[in-house]
Structures are given as structure tokens and as C-alpha cells.
Amino acid sequence: MISKGCEQCAEGAKMVLFVYGYCDQRDCFYCPLGENRKNVTDVYANERQVQSDEEVIAEAKRMDALGTSITGGEPQEALDKTCRYLSLLKEEFGEDHHTHLYTGITGGRENMRRLAEAGLDEIRFHPPLEQWGDLHGTEWEDILYIAREEGLIPAFEIPGIRAEEEFLEFLDEGAADFCNINEFEMSQGNFRRMQEEGFERKEGHMSAVEGSHKILDVMGDHEQVYFCTSVFKDAAQHRNRMKRMAQNVRRPFDEVTEDGTIVYGKTWVDAERLDELGVPTDYYAVKSGHVELAWWLLEEMLADGDIEEGEIVEQYPTVDGTVVERTPLA
Numbered sequence: 001m002i003s004k005g006c007e008q009c010a011e012g013a014k015m016v017l018f019v020y021g022y023c024d025q026r027d028c029f030y031c032p033l034g035e036n037r038k039n040v041t042d043v044y045a046n047e048r049q050v051q052s053d054e055e056v057i058a059e060a061k062r063m064d065a066l067g068t069s070i071t072g073g074e075p076q077e078a079l080d081k082t083c084r085y086l087s088l089l090k091e092e093f094g095e096d097h098h099t100h101l102y103t104g105i106t107g108g109r110e111n112m113r114r115l116a117e118a119g120l121d122e123i124r125f126h127p128p129l130e131q132w133g134d135l136h137g138t139e140w141e142d143i144l145y146i147a148r149e150e151g152l153i154p155a156f157e158i159p160g161i162r163a164e165e166e167f168l169e170f171l172d173e174g175a176a177d178f179c180n181i182n183e184f185e186m187s188q189g190n191f192r193r194m195q196e197e198g199f200e201r202k203e204g205h206m207s208a209v210e211g212s213h214k215i216l217d218v219m220g221d222h223e224q225v226y227f228c229t230s231v232f233k234d235a236a237q238h239r240n241r242m243k244r245m246a247q248n249v250r251r252p253f254d255e256v257t258e259d260g261t262i263v264y265g266k267t268w269v270d271a272e273r274l275d276e277l278g279v280p281t282d283y284y285a286v287k288s289g290h291v292e293l294a295w296w297l298l299e300e301m302l303a304d305g306d307i308e309e310g311e312i313v314e315q316y317p318t319v320d321g322t323v324v325e326r327t328p329l330a
Contacts, residue, residue, distance in 0.1 A: 002226060003100075003122065003153075003155065003177070003178055003180075003226075004067075004098050004121075004122070005067065005069065005098055005100040005121075005122050006180065006226060006228075008066050008067045008098060009069070009237050010232075010236055010237060010240070011066070011240055012063070012236070012237055012238070012239065012240025012241035012242070012243060012244050013063070013064065013065060013066040013067065013240075013241075013244065014065065014066070014067045014068065014069050014098075014237075014241075015045060015046060015059060015060045015063060015065040015067070015068045015069070016044075016045070016046055016068075016069050016071060017043070017044070017045055017056065017068050017069065017070050017071070017085060018037060018042075018043065018044040018045075018071050018072060018073070019043055019070060019071070019072055019073070019075050019078055019081055019082050019085060020041060020043075020072045020073040020074065020075060020077060020078035020081065020082070021033065021037045021038050021039050021040035021041065021042065021072060021073040022039055022040075022041075022072075022073050022074065022077060022078075023072060023073045023074040023077070023104065024074070024077060028104075028128075028129070029190065029193040029194065029196070029197050030159055030161065030184070030190055030193070030194060030197075031189065031190055032185065032187040032189050032190050033073070033189045034187070034188050034189040035189065037073075038073075038189065041078075043056070043081075043085075045059035045060070046059055046063070046241070046318070047318055047320075048318065048319050048320070053088055056085065056088065056089075057088070057092050059319070060089070060092075060093065061248075062245055062248055062249065062317075062319070063241055063244045063245045063248070064244050064248060065093075065097070066096075066097065066098065067097055067098030067099060067100070068089050068097065068098075068099050069099070069100050069101070069102065070082060070085070070086070070099065070100070070101040070102070070120075071101075071102045072102075074103065074104060074105060075101055075102070075103060076103050076105055076107045076111055077105075079111060079114060079115075082101070082115070082118075083114055083115065083117075083118035084118075086099055086115070086118035086119040086120055087118045087119055089119065090118075090119035095119075098121050098122070099119055099120050099121050099122070100120070100121060100122035100123065100124060101115065101120055101122070101123050101124065102124050102126065102157055103123060103124070103125060103126065104125075104126045104127075104128070106125070106139045106140060106142075106143040107143065108143070108146075109146050109150065112143070112146050112147045112149075112150040112152060113150045115150075115152065116150045116151040116152050120152060121152070121153060122152065122153040122155060123147050123152045123153070123154055123155070124155045124156065124157035124180065125140065125143065125144070125154065125155070125156055125157070125176075126156070126157055126158055126159075127140050127156075127158075129161060132162075132164045132166065132167075133164055133166050134166075135166055135170070136166065136169070141170070141175065144170065144175040144176055145175060153177050154175070154176050154177060155176050155177050155178045155179065155180065156170070156176055156178075156179040156180065157179075157180040157182070158179065158180070158181055158182070159181075159182050159184050159185075160181045160182060160183050160184040160209075160212040160213070160215045160227070161184055161212075161215075162215065163214070163215045163217065163218035163219050164219075165218060165219070167179045167219065167225075168219060168222050168225070171222060171224045171225070176224075177224065178224045178225070178226060179219070179222075179224060179225050179226070180225075180226050180228060181215060181216075181219065181225060181226065181227045181228065182228050183208055183209070183212045183213070183227065183228060183229045183230045184199070184208070184209035184211075184212035185207040185208060185209060185230050186199065186201050186207055186209055187207060194209070205230065205231075206230070207230050208229070208230045208231070213227075215227075239258075239259055239260050240260070241260070242259065242260025242261065242316060242317060242318075243256065243260035244260075245260065245317040245318065246260050246261070246262050246317040248317075249262075249317050250262055250317070251264075251285060251292075252282045252283070253282070253283045253284065253285075253292075253293055253294035253297070255294075255295065257314070260316075260317065261314050261315060261316055261317070261324055262314070262315055262316075262317050263295055263312060263313070263314045264292050264293065264294065264295055264312075264313055265292065265293045265294060265295040265296075265297065265298030265299070265310055265311070265312055265313070265329075266290055266291070266292050266293075266298075266310060266311050266312075266313050267290065267291055267293065267298060267301075267307055267309065267310035267311075268289070268290050268291070268309065268310075269291060269307050270291075271284070271286045271291055273307065274291065274293070277301065277306055279293070279297065283297060292313075295312045298310045298312070298329065299312075299329065302329055302330070308330070309328075309329070309330050310329045310330075311326050311327060311328045311329055312326070312327040312329065313325075313326055313327075314326075
């Protein structure tokens, strides 16, 4: 059965809270962080850089978040901040707001206790690649049991670099609840280093690495192993999150697309002209220097010669309202 955290991600209902960009443990060649997030103390809720607790809560409400994933950098290296955000989210949204955290260090019992007390539900460990296959009898085995003793659900979350049967052994031993394998990806942040290591993008794909699926030949049949493809992340997780946002922020005249973008019309006539044409007030919104209205109504008015120019705008429902496309009409 898929974990609750993964289920919420698939629904687009999990807010991603980036709490800390530093990671002092190692410089992984496959780290996907871009330059704007690496080695920074800035906090991001989804794509939005936030300056206050109120903005974090506002972003969660904007998407009707059912839970939050905590990521970095290394969240355990900013434990006070991480715990504060966990407590904030639980206090605001209640105990049912599911939280999970990604970490590349063990942290120890005190960290596990503090995280659990702050409201963390699930912790996903990513051991260093060079230790894969030799984790038994180390702190990595110990922390799985310690985390469970402190009330957390322990799991693995690893990139699909290569198959490693030891992760299956931990599942069979009951030490970890599941193992998520993310399709190996090349990003702007790691592209050069990945090429230096001999990895190449799969033909026809934006980010997926050639050969990543081969890991399933060894690990794919285990019922507690889940493989998350790059296509799924974009087509399901991101798109569904955009749809949730769009339904919350859409105006009566906005159209929400299958991709979760918002489409509307834009023209430069005065609002008085729309009143003269009998356009209901909930079919348009007056902005500085222009008017936004239902795109289909704009097309009709242009076809009838009621107004002379306009454009159809498609944009994301995010706070910054990034425009995807503009289509001039005349």
C-alpha cells in the first residue's frame, strides 16, 4: 500500500517546504539543487520564497494542502527552524496534516525525538551512495529503529542510480516501512557533474537519465518499493497541485485548463465601455491600465466590432502569476 505522504503527493496536495540550502555532509554529484537554492538560508513554500510564517500558511491554504514535505539542503542541520515549521503547520491545520522529511544524515535519537514532538510523521533517509550495500551494523541501521521508537515512520528515499538489494533486506526485516526510488534525473543544478560521471539523458526526455529503470529489474517486484518517474512528477504531482491552486484563486470568469493554468482575456478599454455593452460586473475585473475578462466574451466583442484589440492570457495560479502564453487578438 502506498504511503500516506506519497498518496498526497500524487493528488498534488502536498506542499513542499524548503527550509535550508546547506548540506555539509557531502557534495553529491547528482544533487539537483539550482544555484538559487544551494548554500542559502532562504525558505521556499513550493516555488514561492517566503519571508514570514504567515506566508507559509497562506501558500498552504492557496493549494488546500493536506500535508507538507520538508526538504533542503539538509533540514536536520537547521533543526530548530525545521521543528518550528512543523509545529506551526500542525497548530494551524491539525494533527491530520501529514508531514514527512527528507534527510541525508542519521541525526541521532535526540533529533528523532525533537522532530516527532514537533509533529513529524514520516522520515525518509537517503544514505550516502558510497555506503550502499554496507549499511547493516552501522548508524544507518540503528536510526531506523530509533526513529520508530520515537514515534516516526522510517523509510528510504533514494535516486535510481543503481539497484541495491540491501534496501530490500531492511524492508523484509521490518526496519523500514518502504523504499521510494526516484527516477534518476539531470537538472540544471547537476547537469555538468552528471555528464562528468558518464550519465546521459534518455532520448526524448527533458530530465530522465538513460538506464534508470533498470533498477526495477532487481528491486521492482517488492511490494514495499515504489518507483516515481520524472513524467509522473510533472504530469501528476505538479499538475494536480496547480489545479488545486487554480480552483482556489480563480475568478468567476477564469477558465482552468487540464494543466492547472488559468486562461482569461485582457483588453485596454475603459470599464465604462463594458458597462455600455451590458457586461455583468462579475465577468470582468478592472486593473491598472487594462481590464481582464472572460476570454470567450473578449472574442465575441472583437468579432462584433465592439472593441478593437485584446489578448488571451494563460498563466500559472502561483503567487507570481507566471505567464505561460499570450495570444494577441484584433
